Amino acid sequence: MKAVRYHDYGGSEVLNHEEAARPVPGAGQVLVRVAGTSFNPIDAAIRGGAMREVFPVEFPHVPGLDVAGTVAELGPGVTNRAVGDAVIAFLPPGTDGAAAEYALVPAEALADAPRTVDLADAAALPAVGLTAWQSLFELAEVQAGQRVLINGAGGGVGGYAVQLAKGAGAVVTATVSERGADRVRGFGADEIIDYRATPVTKIAGSFDVVVNLAPTSPEDTAALVDLVADGGVFVSSTTPGPEHPGREVRVTHVYVRPEAEQLARLAEQVDAGKLRIDVAQRRPLADLAAVHDEAASGTLAGKTVLIP
Numbered sequence: 001m002k003a004v005r006y007h008d009y010g011g012s013e014v015l016n017h018e019e020a021a022r023p024v025p026g027a028g029q030v031l032v033r034v035a036g037t038s039f040n041p042i043d044a045a046i047r048g049g050a051m052r053e054v055f056p057v058e059f060p061h062v063p064g065l066d067v068a069g070t071v072a073e074l075g076p077g078v079t080n081r082a083v084g085d086a087v088i089a090f091l092p093p094g095t096d097g098a099a100a101e102y103a104l105v106p107a108e109a110l111a112d113a114p115r116t117v118d119l120a121d122a123a124a125l126p127a128v129g130l131t132a133w134q135s136l137f138e139l140a141e142v143q144a145g146q147r148v149l150i151n152g153a154g155g156g157v158g159g160y161a162v163q164l165a166k167g168a169g170a171v172v173t174a175t176v177s178e179r180g181a182d183r184v185r186g187f188g189a190d191e192i193i194d195y196r197a198t199p200v201t202k203i204a205g206s207f208d209v210v211v212n213l214a215p216t217s218p219e220d221t222a223a224l225v226d227l228v229a230d231g232g233v234f235v236s237s238t239t240p241g242p243e244h245p246g247r248e249v250r251v252t253h254v255y256v257r258p259e260a261e262q263l264a265r266l267a268e269q270v271d272a273g274k275l276r277i278d279v280a281q282r283r284p285l286a287d288l289a290a291v292h293d294e295a296a297s298g299t300l301a302g303k304t305v306l307i308p
Contacts, residue, residue: 002100005018006060017286029075031071032104033072035120035308046063062100064091065098066089086119089263101308125266125277130266144168145171149211149224150189152175153213155213157237161211163276170209176193177196201219209232210232210233212241221242224241225249235253
């Protein structure tokens, strides 16, 4: 089979589109024929070695945390799946990923793919959708009527966070660049703040929940925590907040993990028309090194799906 692999840490030049042996599923695993995977910034961080203490990999390594495809083969002990099932999953960071024609997936991580979108495009859901879900509902426990600020709503996680918070009945304010404002407004945000015109240190008001999805300086992080109402919650996927901010404000950090039940609920919302999967572009898997370069230069717009 064809796969993108790298044999050592480094820049995008270490990514090779090459022949690799088709993997064989072990106990509790499923072999998935990949319809699509997607790029996530953590892929580049792992490739460059920045995450080696947290997510060490064995070489050669296949990147790609998201997978959408069909079950091709069942490993011993797998009884809840059948060959031909359309599935999606978020693969544990550090294991071989889905930038290949076939990928091994723990059966417990699989969810049924949404039926109302192209199967390849469903690869744009798992990692970012789960990050948004776990931030809002596990950590912040967002409820109807609460005021929620999503800082950095223009990214992949932000789009789902806006939609999910609105779906839960929250009043959503989103910070985004002027370029992404219409897109985020289309996701249902009640108020849009152009962060270039109004930095976080100048945002007025208070919020029951602040979700930070953008890398922020210590000053900006402190300003975001100050926007949390007494007894509220600050959740960050990037820069950690202060440990003890006072005012009974709870500060926490999201470390996304595979969770099939949550992923299934996200897929159900897609099929119900309550959640939109937003794919900016499809690219052939052989373009993965170029996608990494575009992400590093800041020219990669929106969620990119890679097709084997």
